[in-house]
Amino acid sequence: MSEGNARPVRLLDRGSWPETQRIAEILRKETVGGVLLLAGAVLALVWANSPWSDSYEALREVRIGPAALHLDLTLSAWAADGLLAIFFFVAGLEVKREFVAGDLRDPRRAAVPVAAAVGGVVVPALIYTAVNLGDSAALGGWAIPTATDIAFALAVLAVIGHHLPSALRTFLLTLAVVDDLLAIVIIAVFYTRDLSIGPLLLALLPLAVFTVLVQRRVRSWWLLLPLAATTWALVHASGIHATVAGVLLGFAVPVIRKKGSGPGLAEHFEHRFRPISAAVVVPVFAFFAAGVTVGGFGGLVTSLVDPVALGIVLALVFGKTIGITGATYLVSRFTKAELDHDLTWTDVIGLALLGGIGFTVSLLIGDLAFGAGSESDEHAKIAILVGSLLAGMIAAVILRARNRVHRRICAEESVDADHDGIPDVHQREV
Known part of the structure; x- marks a missing residue:
């Protein structure tokens, strides 16, 4: 604790009012995206297990794009490599926004979600590795259960936790933001097999021009979009997963205005692209990625006894819970x-269980680890769905009970006795 008049350090406190408002706006958009994501995944599963499953596979394998540029990709590949670059562009904007101008610029406040995200990556990876020890092929999927799907998790939280404190929602969002950053680092470092230095170096040129323009507050889409597309294409050609380009482009955008206060270009782009990411990009990716043939109850059981699938389920349900809760507890102990x-x-614990809802990035890593359409990839998809469902259901039971307890807190947070537009609880000294 701090001495004197300094504010004592508290874990998961409610944060500043401007940040609370911004988080609430993001949550509304991501919650809608979570519902659409679920719809896309369900449609894919129903179609892939229907008598018309061949037409679903045929749709996924349709090729479009210029062959001369080696971009004649399947629709499934375009969804994973192309559309998800937009998703990671928004993630890059959000990560930079949090650490430059958000509440996480305070190291004390940042320590908790960063530690929780790291714990939520390390422990699931260890559990998966322990289950698959000795099988070098299966060990390639160690990173599958490390990701948290923010849209899905927030959609569940919105349904079951109307009265949960805003601090919990903020914690889940910021944890997922850091989780996204860790995921893209893992993809870039561990899932790049054939690296071509030439295209990667060339990608620095349009990226540099893009950076100069956005730093000068240029918003002209006819300038920025071709530069972003060229950067993406060259990163794709280098062998590094093309979504890395999205994060790099997001990091290039300034967060704070050069003169005066107020939001910078990053917030402008985030307002433009987050709805596209949540309502189009992620649901379309889910539609092309989640379609796996289960084969009835017998097929489900056969898939889940595969060590690959078993490791993913255990890591998502128990690994995420232990990792996130344990890391948060350690921060509490060491900082007092x-x-x-x-x-x-x-x-x-309830929130940590929501962290076990891994979908979008988990499916992507599964494709990269085992190859799209392989038996291990199909088993991984089923495990991701089952593990995420179990984690979400257990979280719903715990948080639903806590939701009733928090009704009083919700009422307190909305009180604005002096009618200044800011709830009194955000003006009170702790």
Whole structure:
């Protein structure tokens, strides 16, 4: 704790009012995206297990794009390599925004979600590795259960937790933001097999021009879009997964205005592209990625006894919960900080379980690890769906019970006795 008049360090406190408002806006968009994501995944599963499954596979394998540029990709590949670059562009904007101008610019406040995200990556990876030890081919999927699907998790939270404190929602979002950053680093470092230095070096040229233009606050799409597309194409040609280009482009965008205060270009782009990412990009990717033939109850059981699938399910349900909760607890012990007085460790466990909802990035890593359409990839997809469903259901039971307890807190947070537009709880000294 701090001495004197300094504010004591608390874990998962509610944060500043501007940040709370911004997070609430993001949550609304991501929640809608989560519903559309679920719809895309269900449609793919129904179609892939229907008498017309051949037509679904044929649609996924349709090729479009210029062959001369080696971009004659299948629709499934365009969804994973092309559309998801937009998703990671928004993630890059959000990561930079959080650490430059958000509440996470305070190292004390950033320590909790960063530690939780790291714990939520390391422990699931260790559990998966332990289950598949000795099988070198299966070990390639160690990173599959490390990702958290923010849209899906927030959609579940929105349904079951109307009265949960805003601090929990902020924690889940910021944890997922850091999780996305870790995921893209893992993809770039561990899932790049054939690296071509030439295209990668060439990609630095349009990226540099893009950076100069956005730093000068240029918004002209006819200038920026071709540069972004060229950067993406060259990164794709280099052998590094093309979604890395999206993150690099997002990091290039300035967060703060050069003169005066207020939002910078990053917030402008985020407002433009987040709805596209949530409502189009992720649901379309889910539609092309989630279509796996289950083969009835017998096929489901056969898939889940595969060590690859078993490792993913255990890692998502138990690994994420242990990793996120354990890391948060360790931060508490080493910093001698306490949970915010409105929260208990049961809230943290429920939220950690939501972190076990891995979908978008998990499916992507599964394709990269085993090859799209392989038996291991199909088993991994089933495991991702089952593990995410189990984690979401257990989280729903815990957080639903806590939701009733938090109704009073929700009412307190909305009180604005002085009618200045800012709830009194955000102006009160702790």
